[in-house]
Amino acid sequence: MATQDVVMAGFGGQGLMAIGKILAKAAMEEGKNVTWMPSYGPEMRGGTANCVVIIDDDPIGSPVVKRTQAAVVMNKQSIDKFEPTVADHGLLVINTSLIDRKAARDDLKVVYVAANEIAESEGGAKAANMVMLGAYLGVTGATKPETLEHAIEATFAGKRGNLGDINVRAFRKGLEVGLAARG
């Protein structure tokens, strides 16, 4: 694996920044170079948030990329904004729970995931982001699933209740979707 980059985008509060950090952390644990770059700026409540994660065996130059190999989009605004910037024949992971349209481009590999419904069935609607992360990982194999699960557990360690378990379960459901789509 030379380099992997992905933009993750959605509403503020959907946990896109969080899954980007978890992915970056897992890749770091596997000895890779990583960068995690958030969008930042004046944004109203309910506005969009995104981050770009780059994983590389070599030192990473630019932490920002114009066209990403993949986009994980969780709401309508995000697919409109980031579908056009995915590189040719790249990957688009779409949250069909909140996005009611198909991909407009025909060169992309597209994975449709009902992330909110799947997360709800695992007992935590807020874990929809983990379903998306699982789907992305299933298709790309950017890190080993075990490393990523470990990073999820570390993130929720010490938090109240069984959030870690719910999030890992949601991640695994997404992973299944991703692995199936990998073909």
Next chain:
Amino acid sequence: MAQRRMLMKGTEAIAEAAIRAGCHHFFGYPITPQNEIPEYMSRRLPQVGGVYLQAESEVAAINMLCGAGAAGVRVMTSSSSPGVALMSEGASYMVGGELPAVIVNIMRGGPGLGDIQPSQGDYDQMTRGFGHGDKHFIVLAPSTVQEAVDMMALAFDLADEYRNPCVVLGDGLIGQMMEPVTFPEPSERTFDRSWAATGKKPGQRRNILRSLFLDPEVLEKHVEKLFEKFKVMELKEQRYEAWMMDDAPPVVISAYGTTARIAKSAIRELRAEGHRVGLFRPISAWPFPVDGLATYVEQTRLFLGIEMSMGQMVEDVRRVVAGRRPVQFWGRTGGMVPTVEEIVAQVKERSAALGQ
């Protein structure tokens, strides 16, 4: 003890590195995009018995640095472009009074309130215009979060060694991005603090620290003494990285900070297509690495300055190249970040014009 790699934001890593370098005093005033530094300090400093204080303004904060620096403790502040501008008077007092401190500037778009996106528009402010009078500050410009971490310890050591404030100059990208870091073992260096105003004990002489010298002859002598220090800094503290320069590439990009790492990505692409391009990256913006750059002037056909500004550091490049080679410039400003594609296109266009 082998240190674990940790994934940290630039701002938080800078704060943690400062604490590990023995800085237990922080005074500042909030401004984006560096607010995680004071936030982190406010959480961590009480844990290590330190002092965190949010001042009522940047002017107050820098004067608190004056006081803590005069007491001989490691102290820092952090701010962003317009906030740093407000600190310039106090910073000049610190040079005059020979008080060590570290000032972090995470640059944002200007002029004026500008915006909060990444910029390198403060090169001139920090290397030329920061504070009034005859003075200099060592200015260190990190390109990665790890380098920022390593620089914090260095900045405190340099501030103590020369008894002069030291600046760490980053931009919004380095402040906001996360990268893996390891924290170095604390430095073993110790510094004489017998000059500090810590309370006169019986039999001791009184330590007086000031920047006011009303007799012009005395002030001139004082400034000359300061400039003896600056001369030593210029000799000993030039730092730079020469990257992909071993095959004497005809085109050399000069860039610092985050822009330099974007340039590296562009150079990798250009080289993959057979274009020989190198990078000269100043690590110390002041003293500018004059001697390092001078060694590459003869072998180079074109220098291209790339910055997130309208062209500030490029004037230092021109000063060294001194008309012997063309020095061109391309930049983005206002918080716009140059892309790899843009840099590749700029280099190709200019190389073609050279007949390369």
